[in-house]
Amino acid sequence: MTFKSILTHIDIDARPDHRFTFALNLADRFDAELACISAAQPFFMIEPSIGPTSGTKIMREELEAIETRQRDLHEQIMQHAPFRNHVSWQTKAADPATFVVENARAADLVVLFDVEKGQALDYRRTVNIGDVLLAAGRPVLLPSASQSSPDARTIVVAWKDTKELRRTIVDAMPLLTSAEDVAVLAIEEGQGVDEKALTDTVRFLTRHSVRARSIVEPRQTGDIGMAIIDVAHRLKADLIVAGAYGHSRFREWVFGGVTRTLLQNNTINRLLSN
Template identity: 40%
Template sequence: MAFSTLLACMRINRPNADLLAVVSDMAERFGSSVIGLVAKQASAPLYARGVGPLEPPEHDLQAFMEHASAAEAEFRGALTKIGTLEWRPQLTIGPAYEQVANEARSADLVIAPIDDQDLSFLASGQTRLGDLVLRLGRPVLAVPSGASGLELNEVLVCWKDSREARRAVADAMPILQSSRHVDVVEIVETNGVDESRRRLDRVGDWLARNGVEPRCSSEVSTGAEARQLSAIARDLKADLIVAGAFGHSRLREWAFGGVTKELLLHADRCVLTSH
């Protein structure tokens, strides 16, 4: 089990050095092919009454292709050591996240940048990372601004006994198997520690059967779960956090906060998440 193909979601008209540094490290480590993608929704009205879908206007298409060409040059220049590269620019008449989700059919792992302001990974008219995570059907490796690559000396797995967490850990298995140290941590209330330890013993056994020797621990909640997990990650000097996405309803979590949103919004390290 490995990542044979990576899909790199690049920004338009903005630097992508941080994203591409992580893409390069992952592709070299796993011998992956890389698809580079820029996608943007055209600014024109999508439909005319009685006519049906419209083509993107010429001026939109020309400006997009100019920006996409610059992004392609950056993509190919940063990944000269990677054997197989493919470039896919897409100007869409529908939401860009739909196009990105469709392109994910070709990949094992999607790598996308985090915007510190609003979690968008591309310019205006494209999409938000939260929308993308919900629709991909693939794990997402989210890259914060300023990343210089991805070492795998220490990985923190944020465990919950949920479908999303189980999916994220399974999706991250090639990374966990390649990491020097893996810590699995569950945040629980005081009265839930014993049961949490029993769960984590079984998680640890499953990981060990897959070639991962984790350190598992139950931590008593001290308040905001995402902040506590981020503090643990800093103490461990974790290179990567693995966490399930959207354990609550998407509307409730994105509107009122939640671990997924907080981990991504305040990310100071890469986060691998699945839904």
């Protein structure tokens, strides 16, 4: 199993260089096709005080601005890959997350980036990553803030015996099989750790030629997600693999959860799947 098609979204308000380089290096590593897309919606909302003619004019001007910016992004990206036939480009004036989900049907892996410093968190112009995780049916790789390509020599699998993690392990197999060390990390909770389930997971990975081992950490006070990140940094891992939204998304938003912590903390590369 490998990644043969990788999809990435280039935000209209972001600098494309580092994002494209990250995605291109990943595609080169797996000899995969790289599909680059970009979508945005106009800011303008028609108000009662604005006549229909004026409203139509403003809407057209905003759409033209989006198209101009998307052409600029394409030119910048092609400067990095002028002769690479496996790189494609597609744009649309649409909701970014919806456009990503539509195109994910032809991808093995989706690469999405956090908003940059100074970039507005406006889901008309950047992707709502949570929406993509729930709807795409594909693993989503979230690069760290440094956007350095993951060697993935040491990987931490945030273990919990859930269907989401089982799915994610299979989705991440191309990276897991090439790693030098895969630590299947269990954080002790109130009922302790199901040792048999943890051992079964390590055995499954070993059968697929993954250099896997288990680690059990006592739960300290605080967020489980941060405990996972702390262990990953301690092991000098550069990728965390985790299932997404084991609880409802609303519950995670209200009470917090591992997925929300991993989405918000970009000090390390993360691969999530639902």
